[in-house]
Amino acid sequence: MEKIDKAEITALILCGGQAQRMGGQDKGLILLRDKALVAWTIERCHNQVGQIILNANRHIEDYQQYGWPTLRDAKQDFSGPLAGFQVGLAHSTTPYVLVMPCDTPLFPSNLAEKLADAMLQNNLECTYAVTMEDGVEQAHPVFCLLKRSALESLNLFLGTGQRKIDRWFSELSHQKVLFDDPTAFLNINTPEELMHIEQLL
Numbered sequence: 590m591e592k593i594d595k596a597e598i599t600a601l602i603l604c605g606g607q608a609q610r611m612g613g614q615d616k617g618l619i620l621l622r623d624k625a626l627v628a629w630t631i632e633r634c635h636n637q638v639g640q641i642i643l644n645a646n647r648h649i650e651d652y653q654q655y656g657w658p659t660l661r662d663a664k665q666d667f668s669g670p671l672a673g674f675q676v677g678l679a680h681s682t683t684p685y686v687l688v689m690p691c692d693t694p695l696f697p698s699n700l701a702e703k704l705a706d707a708m709l710q711n712n713l714e715c716t717y718a719v720t721m722e723d724g725v726e727q728a729h730p731v732f733c734l735l736k737r738s739a740l741e742s743l744n745l746f747l748g749t750g751q752r753k754i755d756r757w758f759s760e761l762s763h764q765k766v767l768f769d770d771p772t773a774f775l776n777i778n779t780p781e782e783l784m785h786i787e788q789l790l
């Protein structure tokens with residue numbers, strides 16, 4: 590089967606939110622077992638991709654210490670994850686960008702491969718992860734693989750003032766990809782969820 594080479598993929602790690610449910614801390618820098626959430630994410634994606642871009646809006650120098658380009662949203666108004674997609678797509682130098690949030694440290698180690706295989710087989714601009722929980726499908730659109738060429742569409746979409754990821758995906762050729770293990774997508778929004786994940790490690 591033809592494959593997308595991982596050297597052609599840039600991981601874009603979203604750390605740009607306000608983390609209000611975490612009391613406004615900078616979520617990527619919160620420690621889980623003595624290691625920042627962004628570091629967990631870098632380690633888990635590193636062997637899946639050729640390059641990494643961090644997207645953050647605060648404590649830029651702390652993020653830069655991991656040795657990857659760290660980019661702010663174009664506007665400092667916390668307008669949502671797509672603002673991070675925009676700056677990441679604009680600055681990546683590879684034809685594919687794998688987006689992920691910084692708050693889901695157990696995400697699958699075959700994330701890039703599965704999303705890339707589906708993209709190539711079906712000639713799509715976008716693939717994203719879903720899981721089944723108690724018979725109900727859960728979409729995880731911040732875990733997606735995009736063609737860098739989707740930037741043009743995103744610029745137009747954000748220009749209309751819209752912000753919803755799934756609304757934007759509907760403008761692209763896109764497909765969901767089913768992952769088996771819902772616990773891999775457990776994310777950390779609150780201090781309680783941080784403690785819960787600590788116990789799963």
Ligand SMILES: Nc1nc2c(ncn2[C@@H]2O[C@H](COP(=O)(O)OP(=O)(O)OP(=O)(O)O)[C@@H](O)[C@H]2O)c(=O)[nH]1
Nearest residue numbers: 603604605606607608609610667668669670673690
């Ligand atoms: N670049 C950027 N990323 C964002 C923005 N808002 C959320 N994100 C990212 O999108 C992902 C999912 O968002 P949430 O889980 O809601 O995180 P959050 O918005 O920081 O947290 P809450 O304020 O508690 O909702 C996280 O990786 C965030 O860093 C934003 O305005 N800009």
Ligand SMILES: [Mg+2]
Nearest residue numbers: 606607608609
């Ligand atoms: Mg939020």
